[in-house]
Amino acid sequence: MLNNQKDLFNLPDDITYLNCSYMSPMLKSVAEVGVRALYGKEDPTSVKPEDFFKNISALRAEFAKLINAKSGNDCAIVPSVSYALANVAKNLKAGHGNNIVIADEQFPSNVYAWKELEREKGIELKYVSAPNVKEGRGKLWNERILETIDSNTKMVATGHVHWADGTKFNLSAIRERADEVGAILVIDGTQSIGALPFDVQKFRPDAVVASGYKWLMGPYSSGVAYFGEYFRDGRPIENNWMNRLNSEDFRNLINYQDEYQPGAIRYEVGESANFILTPMLTRAIQQINEWKPENIQAYCKNLTAPFLNELQNIGIIVEDEAYRAEHLLGLRLPEHMVMEDVKKRFDAERIFVSIRGNSIRVSPHLYNGKADLRRLTECFKVSRPA
Template identity: 50%
Template sequence: MDHQKDFFSIPDHITYLNGAYMSPSLKTVEEAGIRGLKRKSLPFEITDIDFFKERTLLKQAFAKLIHADDHEFTAIIPSVSYGIANAANNIDFKEGDEILVVQEQFPSNIYNWQHIAEEKKLTIKTVNPPETFQDRGRLWNRYLLEAIGPKTKVVTLPQVHWADGTVFDLKAIRKKSREFDALLIIDGTQSVGAFPFSIKEIDPDALVCGGYKWLLGPYSLGMAYYGSYFHNGNPIEHNWMNRKDSEDFSRLVNYNDEYQPKAGRFSVGESSNFALTPMLIKAIEQLIEWKPENIQEYGRSISGEAVAALRELGCFIEEDNSRAHHLFGVFPPEGLDINKLKAAFKEENIFVSYRGDAIRISLHLYNTAEDLNKLVRILKNTLGS
């Protein structure tokens, strides 16, 4: 697969290796948003059906991306924390149950669990990586599997760790969690869209994704999948669109205690957002065309030379089969002046993130091998200065 730089508006002098922070918008996504904003200028042209048509298209597109057969298992959410809260507040916890997480996972998949653990007298059990870099990813996965036991009620973690790109073996984790009737809840924000994910293969109880990273969508809109465990649950927000027969505006004053089917009860209010919703539709449709497995392979192909060079310079990067290729952490060697490196990157218009002890590199189809090689040259020069 060739680069797709023409689909984006990134200037040629910018080396953007920071998609895990925020993706740039596709040109088509930007255009969809502008069209959506303009619709509000002519509100008399917006009909009753318009409140539901694009919501359905978005749910169908997301279901196709994650290989879910039924789009009614999906919901439109404003944030990961919102999606996690819908799940956390509908689990039948008992005092002493354990919630299993991994070290330094993103706060949006922690704070809800901390709150409910305190409220219901639960235990949060954190699985740490090994203290050594040797075989780090494989050992971390092994520790995680070993931690799942009779007290485990929920395993909630990312598919790809947001700080360093470590991939967690969701198939093995799902298999082990089933042995103890534990729920599996996935934060797919740093993977879905750029890394293969299949509901049919993993069968999680819930999947929650922010939309503004690898889904290439706008800020403040994301998607979730809720399995049958949650289909009789109570949403954290009671809005009119999530009630049965809400499509009939003439009957909205006939208040209905029944919800939309399956996961339809969990969508955020005003999810028919006439600017953001069509933007995310366009983004996901493009990802379906490109295919996440192709994006992953492209990342592998353009980063291989640079990864080898960084390792030769003494940097640690997780073994290739234990990490993602669209997002990975570079742990610099001793002696590197990180402040000097940051200044050099800034001067050369190289954009990355710094997460924990790692320099986080996150790339996409708008990048080329030269972008990665440029980063290597700057880091090498900084080490030698």
């Protein structure tokens, strides 16, 4: 069991930060890597040709370990979710008469790419909305997704958890249903990978992407992706020198190559060796691999469980345990509570969470302790009518 890890961060002592789903605080060790890398360019002779490839290989290897991919060659370094999903969109084998099933109200990056396909190729988008119920919401939502997938579905696009409220999707069941109709499964893991166990051997996704600056604890403008067999021979949205075969040989770069690097590397962004961001994200994922996502889930569950019971007793609506993640919780207010009043209490007490629609998104991590959850809980209690 992990202990509190706040000493590994530089979070201010006068705030309660329960908002890792917005942006993680920087680990001291990751900041140190970034500072060293920043000053490293003072002497460009210290950067050797082989360093370009050592940098990216190390990051791919750590991400492959995190998601249980067979090889780092199955992974690619990307600057954003939208970049990776643009590669998916370019290589999706679908057209008029086919459809894409997506969980409704996802983060826009996992929608806009498919809307473009709707306009260009006439592919129908089927949005599956959450049911408007107080109990059994997650279960019903999952059932609706499975029911919506049909013989014309070519792709299912969702997160492992919903970004706004932490509702967990049953990826094993969705994968099984997608197999029945010959559809691929594409996952935005930004709000889950790093804090919630994710195994590509178990879920068998065709593509996965995660931004680096949230649960991967890395810097902004960095991310990682996984591309499965469906995309092995695809064409990337970008042609750069490093994603071409034999690019490691600097002396022969003008012997232009038609072939790409093996596996998912063809989908990698140009300048992926970024000598500041790439080592920082590598160090961050190394730390996560040391902690292990299952231990992060267990820590968050033990931390929040007693306080969730208190909140439910005063009318706060929380998703059933089987259909929620422990690191990202959507708290829905009962009718007698006013969102603006609760938000004012948070502001006054310097408690940082996110308001997403009618859900208060609470996302703890290893730097949080019982005192943080106590302060949060008291804000809801004060907000109750006399």
